[in-house]
Amino acid sequence: MAEFVVGIDIGGTNTKFGIVDKHGHILAQDRLLTNEHEIVEDFITDLHHKLMPLIDKAGGAKKCAGIGIGAPNGNYYTGNIEYAANLKWRGIIPFASMVSEKFGLPVKLTNDANAAAMGEMRYGCAKGMKHFITITLGTGVGSGIVIDGKILLGHDGFAGELGHTIIRPGGRLHKGTGIKGSLESYASATGVRETALELLAENPDTESLLRDYSLNDLTSQSVYECAIKGDKIANEIFEFTGELLGEALANFVMFSSPEAIILFGGLTKAGDLIMNPTRKSMEEHLIQIFKNKVKLIFSELKEADAAILGASALVWD
Amino acid sequence: MAEFVVGIDIGGTNTKFGIVDKHGHILAQDRLLTNEHEIVEDFITDLHHKLMPLIDKAGGAKKCAGIGIGAPNGNYYTGNIEYAANLKWRGIIPFASMVSEKFGLPVKLTNDANAAAMGEMRYGCAKGMKHFITITLGTGVGSGIVIDGKILLGHDGFAGELGHTIIRPGGRLHKGTGIKGSLESYASATGVRETALELLAENPDTESLLRDYSLNDLTSQSVYECAIKGDKIANEIFEFTGELLGEALANFVMFSSPEAIILFGGLTKAGDLIMNPTRKSMEEHLIQIFKNKVKLIFSELKEADAAILGASALVWD
Numbered sequence: 001m002a003e004f005v006v007g008i009d010i011g012g013t014n015t016k017f018g019i020v021d022k023h024g025h026i027l028a029q030d031r032l033l034t035n036e037h038e039i040v041e042d043f044i045t046d047l048h049h050k051l052m053p054l055i056d057k058a059g060g061a062k063k064c065a066g067i068g069i070g071a072p073n074g075n076y077y078t079g080n081i082e083y084a085a086n087l088k089w090r091g092i093i094p095f096a097s098m099v100s101e102k103f104g105l106p107v108k109l110t111n112d113a114n115a116a117a118m119g120e121m122r123y124g125c126a127k128g129m130k131h132f133i134t135i136t137l138g139t140g141v142g143s144g145i146v147i148d149g150k151i152l153l154g155h156d157g158f159a160g161e162l163g164h165t166i167i168r169p170g171g172r173l174h175k176g177t178g179i180k181g182s183l184e185s186y187a188s189a190t191g192v193r194e195t196a197l198e199l200l201a202e203n204p205d206t207e208s209l210l211r212d213y214s215l216n217d218l219t220s221q222s223v224y225e226c227a228i229k230g231d232k233i234a235n236e237i238f239e240f241t242g243e244l245l246g247e248a249l250a251n252f253v254m255f256s257s258p259e260a261i262i263l264f265g266g267l268t269k270a271g272d273l274i275m276n277p278t279r280k281s282m283e284e285h286l287i288q289i290f291k292n293k294v295k296l297i298f299s300e301l302k303e304a305d306a307a308i309l310g311a312s313a314l315v316w317d
Numbered sequence: 318m319a320e321f322v323v324g325i326d327i328g329g330t331n332t333k334f335g336i337v338d339k340h341g342h343i344l345a346q347d348r349l350l351t352n353e354h355e356i357v358e359d360f361i362t363d364l365h366h367k368l369m370p371l372i373d374k375a376g377g378a379k380k381c382a383g384i385g386i387g388a389p390n391g392n393y394y395t396g397n398i399e400y401a402a403n404l405k406w407r408g409i410i411p412f413a414s415m416v417s418e419k420f421g422l423p424v425k426l427t428n429d430a431n432a433a434a435m436g437e438m439r440y441g442c443a444k445g446m447k448h449f450i451t452i453t454l455g456t457g458v459g460s461g462i463v464i465d466g467k468i469l470l471g472h473d474g475f476a477g478e479l480g481h482t483i484i485r486p487g488g489r490l491h492k493g494t495g496i497k498g499s500l501e502s503y504a505s506a507t508g509v510r511e512t513a514l515e516l517l518a519e520n521p522d523t524e525s526l527l528r529d530y531s532l533n534d535l536t537s538q539s540v541y542e543c544a545i546k547g548d549k550i551a552n553e554i555f556e557f558t559g560e561l562l563g564e565a566l567a568n569f570v571m572f573s574s575p576e577a578i579i580l581f582g583g584l585t586k587a588g589d590l591i592m593n594p595t596r597k598s599m600e601e602h603l604i605q606i607f608k609n610k611v612k613l614i615f616s617e618l619k620e621a622d623a624a625i626l627g628a629s630a631l632v633w634d
Contacts (some may be wrong), residue, residue, distance in 0.1 A: 016435050145573075147464060152575025154448055155446075155447065155575060159573050164604045169485065179604065221598050251483055251568065254479065255462070255569070256462075257472055257477075287494045289399070
């Protein structure tokens with residue numbers, strides 16, 4: 001009888017992993033540096049070396065139902081990591097089968113944003129919901145879409161790339177994709193920083209606490225700190241970001257009519273500063289049948305735990 | 318043993334209905350005027366009067382598996398028609414149960430665009446596909462989204478309103494919804510006409526065959542006729558419409574990663590004039606993992622039959 005699962009979250013910098021019981025308690029966790037490993041086989045060897053003691057301590061592989069992995073560009077159908085821009089391993093990596101072989105355990109893999117949605121459904125504020133969308137506002141903008149209680153994968157496993165949808169045609173260039181005006185260019189931490197630089201440049205005569213920061217220190221976090229002190233430009237940055245994000249969310253609602261949209265990630269630390277303009281803009285851009293229906297909420301999962309929990313939920317599912 | 322079904326398509330002007338066998342052959346059909354009936358009960362009485370002889374001729378109600386209805390703002394979950402702007406019957410109409418009671422047959426109802434998608438899946442070019450989107454480019458812009466072989470309904474039955482997604486924030490006002498810059502404001506027949514009027518006004522010195530038409534006769538059809546004669550402005554109208562439509566389609570692809578997008582409706586009569594700029598724009602706005610993957614095709618169903626077939630497919634399904 002399986003008593004626990006392993007959740008692994010592979011990020012561009014860190015890989016976090018943990019032992020998770022059926023109730024969503026993380027019994028043990030550790031991490032290793034992802035990009036220190038030029039070769040994926042070396043990474044898996046190191047992962048095995050660090051993770052096996054945790055598995056043994058929890059009761060051994062026989063009590064483990066399997067390993068769930070969230071990874072950038074992870075494909076649920078194939079178990080591959082395909083052309084992940086933030087990882088050093090190039091091309092198509094049959095990651096799930098490599099890990100399964102190394103550990104002798106069943107492995108399920110999906111992209112990190114879909115794993116986050118699984119975590120919300122099993123352990124977070126989407127418990128009991130069949131239709132919702134999670135939007136991760138972090139370094140990038142990720143998304144996981146749940147329809148009829150299942151992650152939307154599409155015909156090839158790549159559905160749910162909402163951060164790349166275009167919300168300002170001909171707008172800001174996304175250096176990673178070469179596409180102009182995508183949501184990620186504005187509503188990510190990187191996008192907020194860029195908006196800050198633009199607004200400061202466009203308003204040279206407006207005083208702002210943001211001008212005291214060095215270019216390196218000017219982040220979405222510093223924008224937040226200035227905004228709560230009443231800084232005009234910092235507040236405008238959140239207004240602008242929320243306006244755009246709300247428009248994008250309205251489009252998503254008119255696509256799949258979810259019960260809720262759950263926001264997650266660094267930018268949500270700004271609380272009402274980002275929530276209020278986002279909600280206002282979303283409602284303004286919805287047609288009548290969708291107005292005042294969709295719950296727009298922040299995730300309640302601890303950011304440190306959410307990735308491991310989400311990955312682990314893949315196995316219980 | 319059921320031998321046939323009834324398909325009913327309720328439009329703002331006409332209601333078409335027909336007897337359909339399992340192979341998608343329409344054995345008999347007729348129509349009545351929708352908006353001639355101020356009261357929905359009178360409409361159903363007239364429908365019964367005209368439809369029962371067809372049912373009797375086909376073998377009687379005992380051989381009929383049921384009635385499928387496509388209607389504006391039709392809700393599959395409730396069987397209601399809810400606040401349909403183009404119909405005279407106001408508020409929430411329990412249409413499916415009213416028809417079921419009148420005919421003594423099971424009734425399934427959905428919105429007209431979803432019915433069109435069902436028809437494509439059962440009888441049209443989406444046979445065998447599990448993930449696709451149909452876009453109807455008619456007086457308005459309708460859409461039906463199929464995921465894992467099922468119509469996407471969302472938590473309340475209203476999913477798939479892609480014509481109302483915003484593609485030009487702050488752009489052209491949609492008089493029906495009050496929202497600016499929605500796809501329907503540009504890619505519908507009405508939108509094409511408006512683009513024509515704008516381009517003619519903006520380029521007073523450019524000769525155009527379109528200037529020979531009266532305001533009443535200037536339609537998407539006349540734009541097509543001028544475009545194939547090489548008219549510069551008429552061709553620009555299709556370029557512009559395709560550019561916008563392609564952007565919107567790219568956004569839809571990045572949401573649900575369909576195998577195909579099927580275009581249907583009056584505007585598709587323009588053939589390559591609309592298809593080429595649309596495809597080019599869609600591909601330009603997709604991130605790498607989606608490029609050159611999605612089939613963009615025209616429906617092969619006859620427009621006259623498609624609505625009845627689509628509605629009938631609801632029952633077989």
